[in-house]
Amino acid sequence: MIKIENLYRSFDGNEVFRGISLEVMKGEVLALIGRSGCGKSVLLKHVAGLMKPEKGRVVVDGREMDVARGRSLTALRDRLGFLFQGGALFDSMNVFENVAFPLKEKTKLSDKRIQTKVLEELDNVGLSGSEYKYPSQISGGMVKRAALARALVGDPEIMLFDEPTTGLDPVTGHDIIKLIDACHRRLHFTGIVVTHEISTVFTIVDRVAMLNEGVVWADGTPSELFSSKDPIVRAFVGDSDGRGKREGGMHEKV
């Protein structure tokens, strides 16, 4: 579903990607981990077509994101949902208007149908009763929930999560992860989750890829990463007791 081939990208002479290759199969959820500043969010933006690679390509469902333009890019993005680190809610709109916005602008659904769908989605993320509050009037966890509702309201086939638990307390962060899992079970999207919440996120993902020194340093199931002997992987995942959903072969590039 998502294929990243030999991706190179640098910023002001600093090489962030030095030949990243990664594949996410349809229906699979991949956790993307790595040290701060290693390019996890940048990679996500390349997948979404918000950034263009210097070399290499990003293929989403058979189409190259970096060469897609106009209607073909719009068609690809219609199937894609993105949960931004800060939520990226429109601050001049209330929660209801934010979630309804993509439906109003992109579909021909009646106002009544949009209202039903939005209220249903807000109920799914536990935001019933907060529809008419503005982003500045709600907590960080509620902002993430509202942003998740907005990203999911169009029933996307691909979901990209950029650090969904950053800035939240452990309990709220755990709730968000559980919510993502519940949404995945309901919608069966293909997903990439950029995260530092290793112990929690590893329980809901199928695979984990670790970025280090501009390449995919390790790639395997959560269990395989936890049992890895590679010192860099060990230093990152530590002795957490997380266990993944699936088992499979792990590939380390050391």
Place this chain on the structure above:
Amino acid sequence: MGLFLVKAVLFMVIPPLKFNRFLKQIRFIGLQSVVLILLTGGFTGMVLGFQGFYSLSKFGSDAFLGPMVGLALIKELGPVLAALMVTGRAGSAITAEIGIMRMSEQIDALELMGLNPYRYLVVPNLLAAMICLPLLTAIFDVVGIFGGYLIGGKLLGVGAGTYFGEMASYVEMQDIMEGFYKSLSFGVIITWVCCFKGYYAGVFTGFGSEGVSRATTQAVVLSSVLILVWDYFMTSILF
């Protein structure tokens, strides 16, 4: 920056227009600037009344106060000062709003929804400014002319018939059109520069709140300078 303007004009002429956003910007750029324009127009006209009367009376030509105030306002001061006021009040706010949207990834969110940010953020502002600037300039001119009369006529003794009669004889349609073309082009300059600076806040001005504040300052300074430079070129062409 040139490509930004080309894209904005292109998306302005190709439908659909985001009508609600356009109306909102008409209210923000036009309606909410009226009080400021009334104040600045009135006082500019009053100052012109004083200065004009003082200068003209030296040559015994104080009867020409009306044409002097009228022509100065309609051809030059009205369009320029109204544009500078709108730059300070609305242009800076446009840059700050779009800049904050850029910093908080709201523009990225629009793009990821498959929506064109130009249609939501740039075109409504551009179109609203092109409609509002000439209207605000007209208000500025009218209030300024009456401000001039208040001083010249009521305070310094130039008769209403002389003031307005001479003005009607000397101010031609061509002068009014010159002011109209200027204010129209100033509307384009303000929204072009202010939207561009906000849209690319973070790229050229640094990140965070400091980046937005720098973008806003640059937008106001660049718009104001461009208005004065463009005014010179338009005057030399239309003279």
